[in-house]
Amino acid sequence: MQSGSEKSAIVVGGGVAGMSAACSLAESGLRVRLVERRGYLGGRASSYRHPGVDETIDNCQHVLFGCCTNLIGFYRRIGVLDRIHWTRSMTMIEPGGRCSVLGSTRWLPAPLHGLPSLLAAKALTFEDKRALARAFRLLMRPVAPESTETLGTWLRLNGQTQGAIDRFWRLVIASALNADIDEIALPYAAKVIRELFLNSAEAGAMGMSTVPLSELYAGAERHLKGHGGEVVYDAGVEGAAWDQEISQWTLSTRVGEFAADYLVLALPFEAMGKLAPGMPRAEGAEALAAQIERHEHGPICSVHLWFDREITELEHAVLLDREIHWMYNKSRLQPGRKGKGSYLELVVSASHRFAALSREEAIELAVREVAEFFPAVAEAKLEKAALIKEVRATFCVPPGIDQFRPDAKSSPWPNCALAGDWIATGWPSTMESAARSGHLAAEAVCAAMGEPRRILNEDLKPRGLMRWLGRR
Numbered sequence: 001m002q003s004g005s006e007k008s009a010i011v012v013g014g015g016v017a018g019m020s021a022a023c024s025l026a027e028s029g030l031r032v033r034l035v036e037r038r039g040y041l042g043g044r045a046s047s048y049r050h051p052g053v054d055e056t057i058d059n060c061q062h063v064l065f066g067c068c069t070n071l072i073g074f075y076r077r078i079g080v081l082d083r084i085h086w087t088r089s090m091t092m093i094e095p096g097g098r099c100s101v102l103g104s105t106r107w108l109p110a111p112l113h114g115l116p117s118l119l120a121a122k123a124l125t126f127e128d129k130r131a132l133a134r135a136f137r138l139l140m141r142p143v144a145p146e147s148t149e150t151l152g153t154w155l156r157l158n159g160q161t162q163g164a165i166d167r168f169w170r171l172v173i174a175s176a177l178n179a180d181i182d183e184i185a186l187p188y189a190a191k192v193i194r195e196l197f198l199n200s201a202e203a204g205a206m207g208m209s210t211v212p213l214s215e216l217y218a219g220a221e222r223h224l225k226g227h228g229g230e231v232v233y234d235a236g237v238e239g240a241a242w243d244q245e246i247s248q249w250t251l252s253t254r255v256g257e258f259a260a261d262y263l264v265l266a267l268p269f270e271a272m273g274k275l276a277p278g279m280p281r282a283e284g285a286e287a288l289a290a291q292i293e294r295h296e297h298g299p300i301c302s303v304h305l306w307f308d309r310e311i312t313e314l315e316h317a318v319l320l321d322r323e324i325h326w327m328y329n330k331s332r333l334q335p336g337r338k339g340k341g342s343y344l345e346l347v348v349s350a351s352h353r354f355a356a357l358s359r360e361e362a363i364e365l366a367v368r369e370v371a372e373f374f375p376a377v378a379e380a381k382l383e384k385a386a387l388i389k390e391v392r393a394t395f396c397v398p399p400g401i402d403q404f405r406p407d408a409k410s411s412p413w414p415n416c417a418l419a420g421d422w423i424a425t426g427w428p429s430t431m432e433s434a435a436r437s438g439h440l441a442a443e444a445v446c447a448a449m450g451e452p453r454r455i456l457n458e459d460l461k462p463r464g465l466m467r468w469l470g471r472r
């Protein structure tokens, strides 16, 4: 058996999945080459210089939570965890500006830690609160993964009021899963509720990067180089050949060929579907293609506005009853940004209607709506604006989707593991799912080398009363 240090791996795709696979493989002693189609790392969670506004902006605000143990493990590995700003409160604002703050207290054990703020929320009626408390109680125990119920059906069967559905379930939960309540499998929604609101205050703490996203990944490139690896940019992979005699992969890319002992394909399902015909014939390749066919994606749009003055002191907020769902105050969240005024990012999840608007229409609607929440907008001058539409933002999680999410180890090809947020991780389309998939793929490679290792980070354990109440 050869030791890891004599073996090499190519990881295709420089998103969170590929970076986390590459960095953990390099740390396990392999020589790793991370091959990325674009000129920068990050994939669907990245930042770049936007020519229209001459600013470096994230393709969209990305948030993480304390329960994202693999993403946090990846950030820790590449030395950027201190760039994440954490908060335990979420402000809901009604048109007109009335605020309700959901948060946690230290003096009540989980799952009761969020109860006082829920009871105090002015945005919800007494009936809404009673309905939510009932739903939370029912969702304390995990829902069987094979459940075929949608979130929408479950909410209607379990007495949820229109206010609770519109102001909580649609805005907070469905927007986190980027789909309509009638298209979300109940187990995924229940997982989000348990992790964000019930298991512990730590699990539900929300994190946001204090630097543009791609700046985080300089740490990944440094980490790889420090372990004898490299990143190859602008190198879209077009196909791969496997030489059985010498047990080696050769990849054809736009910038030449690369060879390695092991391969990790860390691609979104659409890109995996495009690459598959360029891969060697293999038993199981058709089954993988059939799984890919079953996936669909949902859009997320973000409107970026620069005003000549401060609009709000809030760092972020959920905007109720309007087309725009979330406000992120980037001037406050990313203090390294220059300029006197303020930069707000407004996010709209799961809205095909918003995604169909023209740039002018989308910006006009965003400015009009944001003014309903923050009166300072009426006096302020809008200096510049940008719209980013990510049509293929996340994969959807309808009932039954788990049977079409392949395992990291179940690639049809030899010495090849699969990664990407859509791989079977049990998590919805998130950076955490991507990081988990990368860690699972790295474990699969190490196991195939005959040097099995535990790379996956452990889940946070439920705390307080949830240690007993949350058991299946």
Ligand SMILES: Cc1cc2nc3c(=O)[nH]c(=O)nc-3n(C[C@H](O)[C@H](O)[C@H](O)COP(=O)(O)OP(=O)(O)OC[C@H]3O[C@@H](n4cnc5c(N)ncnc54)[C@H](O)[C@@H]3O)c2cc1C
Binding pocket: 012, 013, 014, 015, 016, 017, 018, 035, 036, 037, 038, 041, 042, 043, 044, 045, 059, 060, 061, 062, 063, 064, 235, 236, 237, 238, 266, 267, 268, 271, 275, 300, 301, 390, 392, 393, 394, 419, 420, 421, 422, 429, 430, 431, 432, 434
């Ligand atoms: C607008 C938006 C908002 C989001 N908000 C959140 C959020 O708040 N929190 C959260 O956790 N998640 C969020 N997500 C989801 C999150 O971004 C993704 O789940 C995650 O980044 C997926 O990572 P990945 O590595 O699996 O795939 P990707 O990020 O898609 O990475 C795949 C990489 O492969 C490269 N590639 C493709 N084809 C080839 C090829 N042939 N050869 C070489 N390279 C190739 C691509 O260029 C890309 O860099 C959001 C996504 C979007 C788009």
